[in-house]
Amino acid sequence: MxxxxxxxxxxxxxxxxxxxxxxxxxxxxxxxxxxxxxxxxxxxxxxxxxxxxxxxxxxxxxxxxxxxxxxxxxxxxxxxxxxxxxxxxxxxxxxxxxxxxxxxxxxxxxxxxxxxxxxxxxAADEAFGLLDALWETAPVGLAYFDAELRYRRVNGAVFDMDGGSPDERLGRTLEEVHGAVGAAIAEDLRAVLSDGRSRTDVLVQGRLWHGRGPFQEWRTHYHPVRGPDGAVVGAGVVLVEVTGAEQTRKALAQAAAQREHALNRYQSLVEATSAAVWIREADGRAVRDAPGLRAITGQSAEEHRGWGFLDAVHPVHRAEFAASWRAAATADPAAVFVRSYRLRTAEGGYRWFRTRAVPVHSGGRVVEWVGTETDIDVNMRARERLAVLAEATHAMNAALDPEGELVALAESVVPQFADLCRVFLLDPDPLSRVWSSPAASGSPGERRLTGRRSVTRRAPGIPTMPGSHERFVFSGDHPVARSARGTAPLLIHVPDTTASAWQPPPDQAGWAAETGAHSMLVAPVLSGGAVVAALLLIACADRAPYTEDDLALVRELATRASVAVENAVAFQQSREVSLALQNAMLTEPPCFPGVEIEARYRPAAAQLHVGGDWYDAFALPSGDLAVGVGDVEGHDLPAAATMGQLRSMLRGLAHDSEAAPSVVLGKLDRVLSGLDVTRFTTLVYGRLTPTEGGAVFRWSNAGHPAPILVGPDGEPQLLTGRVDVVLGVEPAAPRHDREARIPPGSTLLLYTDGLFERRRDHGDTAGAALLELVRQAVPLPLPAFCDRLVQAGIADTGDDIVVLALRVAAEPG
The missing domain is CATH 3.30.450.20 (PAS domain)
Structure with missing residues (x-):
């Protein structure tokens, strides 16, 4: 051209x-x-x-x-x-x-x-801008690879799905970035570059980043990218993560299979346990028949329908059960309902059952309830027996005398275990407690059991049993007489069909018919090998009849009552000894001219009425008044005995010597240590000498709380000074005396630490509280003053308390 x-x-x-x-x-x-x-x-x-x-x-x-x-x-x-x-x-x-x-x-x-x-x-800029925005905001992952399958562009969705950054991808091949999974994707992309055809809906799964990433699944679409001349110059990838969707699909398929299996299993369960399974409406009513439950209660289908099934619940449990079931059926959200209660059976009695109901949901709401009834009577009766045994044991241990323990036993078993309980206390005289002779009984060949007292406890609604007076006489065939004679418990069902059948008197037979009494338990209580009491428990009306298991319980109750009675007898004996010891050692303070004296004693072991704290006041040959307050370690009879020895020794040493209090305490310490009487005793001992202007008090302190002096102005103060070592620790240690003038109208107070001591007393608040208590009480007459101190209760240690108060007469006029 x-x-x-x-x-x-x-x-x-x-x-x-x-x-x-x-x-x-x-x-x-x-x-x-x-x-x-x-x-x-x-x-x-x-x-x-x-x-x-x-x-x-x-x-x-x-x-x-x-x-x-x-x-x-x-x-x-x-x-x-x-x-x-x-x-x-x-x-x-x-x-x-x-x-x-x-x-x-x-x-x-x-x-x-x-x-x-x-x-x-x-227009061009807008088009390119829209394309860029579409690329970056697309909800799917977009990536572009050149002909060598190197990353050239990736949108943000890819980073959201797979992690990483642009620098970790751009310019690198799939194999370099992701390893085995990247190689699998690259293989598909090479096919796209080779033939120029798209590949869609390709499932890829695995772990990216050379296996370090989490397991994922993607649906991928591969497309060729062509240049202006139509040649394939790269490949584009569209990917959607379907990990959750795939797992959900698999889970749904698995759930469908499990649901079908569960339905089959449930159908088999219902067929196998049809006597205890029921279905009720969402509001709790019974619309569908429940043959299994009705087989237990004996109700007809019509009686069971609606809310009629509640009529089979025991009256004691019915109101609470009905209210809780209605509340559960209307609750949002609904929860599993579980209750234990007594249910009337077709045989006429009541047994313990546990109901368990589960809500069935559909479309986000409860459409019905599926429930079961399980007979738990054996377990509940066993738990009930254990509870009765524990409560009765606790009640008996809290009593302080044999009769009180047996009364506590009766109160603990009614109404939980029995509708009526009688405790018969047999005659205490061994000759009267044996079987009376035929001549004494009035009937040839008949031997009777006599007793001096009986205690009766009745459940609410049970009328008084005829013959429930204190004195009793039982014929030889009476169940109580038979049990006492054989020293073994008895289980008797009414009417008694045993060979030695006993027929109650007409009035007691009428009472049994009125109350529906159907079974009773009798057990003897022994002490020292002899029967001292008998227990009678009666079950009435709809209470379940007593069984052999209940007989074992009453046998254990009687055994524990026997132990409690023997312990109470021993306690009474110890108490009598304690009272005698107290009367011997804690005598009334003497009358002393010009001085009013009052003492109070409250032991920590209130049952024994004696402990280790003590007081003493006595006149000396010189005309002085000797006073002392001490604290022997312990709160029992050995402590009281030691206290008695120490008090007697102090009296003897003080009366025989005109020496100073410190000298007397030194001699006492050496004697106590030499005879090994005690190892730890605190004591304040002093002499009150009358003078024309009141009195002088001279004392020595062996580790005891300081005396308190309240002057005529009513202001209390501690008589502080040197406090020497306690008795029984270092007999050779020197001891010292202190002296204080006691003006007329003053009050001198000696006491033990049980009056004010506290377990946690930061900053000596107890000492300050004691002084304030004395300040408030000192205007009272001296007896009321002492009572107020003991009754105030500012201490919390439960220790013995001793108070010895001396009030010097005021000057006339």
Whole structure:
């Protein structure tokens, strides 16, 4: 084709065309290139743009001004590598519209290029912006790979699904980033690059990041990406994570199989346990028949319907059970309902059952209840027996005398275990307690059991039993007489069908018919090998009849009552000894001229009425008044005995000597230690000497709380001073005396630490509280003053308390 014709055709093309020679100069710049770039041909052709021309650096190269230096560099790089160059050029100030440029090697070492307007600037920018926004905000993962399957672009959804960052992906292959799973995806992408066909809905699963990531599943879609010439230049990937969905699908399939299995199993369960399974409406009513439950209660279908099933519940439990069942049926959210209660059986009695109901949901609401009834009577009766045994044992241990223990036993078993309990106390005289002779009984061959007293406890609603008076006489065939004679418990059902059947008197038979008495337990109580009492327990009306298991319980109750009675007898004996010891040692204070004396004693072991604390006041031959308050370690009979020895020794040593209190205490300490009487005793001992202006008190303190002196003004003060070591620790240690004047109208108080001591007393608040108590009480007469101190209860140790108060008479007028 002639060159001029070719030049004319090129000039008519609607796209810009340019050419560069092998020296890098522009040899072709058609009219469209002039229009698109704003650079005239005569100012462009012949100019150098590839860096090896003669143009000076101060004059910008025309092509560089059009394309930009980075674009020129890109053209050079791709052409030298033998690759065509394609790029979209953004608008500039001189050229306010974008261009598309494509450069390829031409014939005879030339370079041919095409410039094309990509459209209106605003429309193009908006289109590209929308495409970029769609790419980044797509709810699915989007990725683009070049022909070598290297990451070129990835949207944010991929990072959300799989983690990582752009730097960890871009420019790298799938195998480099993800290992085995990446290789599997790359294999599918190579097939797309090879044949140019899409692959859709490909399931991929595994762990990314060379196995370090969590297990995931993806639905992937692979598509070829083509260049302007239609050639496949890369591949695009659309991926959706379906890990949860796949697991849900599998779980639903598994749940469907399990549900079918559960339905089959439930049907088998209902068939196997139809006597205890029922179905009720969402509000708790019984609409469907429950043959299994009705077989237990004996109700008809009509009696059971609606709320009729509640009529079979024991009256004691009915109101509470009905209220809790209605509340559970209407609760939101509904929960499993479990209750234990007594249920009337078809045989007429009551047994313990446990009901368990489970709500059945559909569409987010309860549509019905499925429940079971389980017979737990044996277990509940066993628990009831254990509870009765524990309560009876506790009640008997709390009593302090044999009769009180047996009364406590009766009160603990009614109404929990019996409707009526009688305790018969037999005659205490051994000759009267044996069986009376035929002559004494009035009937030949009949031997009777007599007793001096009986105690009766009845459940609410049970009328008084005839013959429930204190004195009793039983015929030889009476169950109580038979049990006492054989020293063994008996179980008797009414009517008694045994060989030695006993028929009650008419009035007691009428009482049994009125109350519905049907069974009774009798057991003897022994002490020292002899029967001292008998227990009679009666079950009436709808209470379950007594069984052999209940007979074992009453046998154990009688055994424990026997032990309690023997302990109480021993306690009474100890108490009598204690009272005698107390009367011997804690005598009334003497009468002393001009001085009023009051003493109070309260032991920690209140049952024994004696302990280790003590007081004493006695006149000396010199005319002085000797006073002492001591505390022997312990709260029992040995402590009381030691206290008695110490008190007697102190009296003897003080009465035989006119020595100072410190000398008397020194002698007492050496005697106690030498005879090994005690190892730890505190004591205040002193002498009160009358004077014309009141009295003088001289004392010595062996580790005891300091005395308190309240002057005529009513203000108390501690008589402090040197406190020596306690008795029984260091007999050779020196002891000291203190002396204080006691004005007329003053009160001197000696006491033990049980009056004020507290377990936790930070800052000596107990001592301050004691002084305040004395200040408030001292205006009272001396007996009331002492009573007030003992009854105030500012201490919390439960220790013995001793108070010895001396009030010097006020001056006349």
């Amino acid at each position: 002639p060159d001029d014709l070719f030049a004319e055709l090129v000039g008519l093309l609607p796209v810009g065309v340019f050419a560069l020679d092998d020296d890098g100069r522009v040899v072709l710049w058609n009219a469209a290139a002039e229009r698109l770039t704003g650079r005239p041909s005569n100012d462009t052709v012949g100019r150098h743009v590839l860096g090896n021309g003669a143009s000076g650096p101060a004059e910008p190269e025309p092509a560089a001004a059009v394309f930009g230096s980075s674009t020129v560099a890109g053209i050079l790089e791709d052409l030298r590598a033998g690759r065509p160059f394609s790029r979209r050029l953004p608008a500039t100030a001189d050229r306010p519209w974008p261009l598309y440029v494509r450069v390829v090697p031409g014939p005879r070492d030339t370079v041919l290029g095409v410039l094309q307007d990509v459209g209106d600037k605003d």
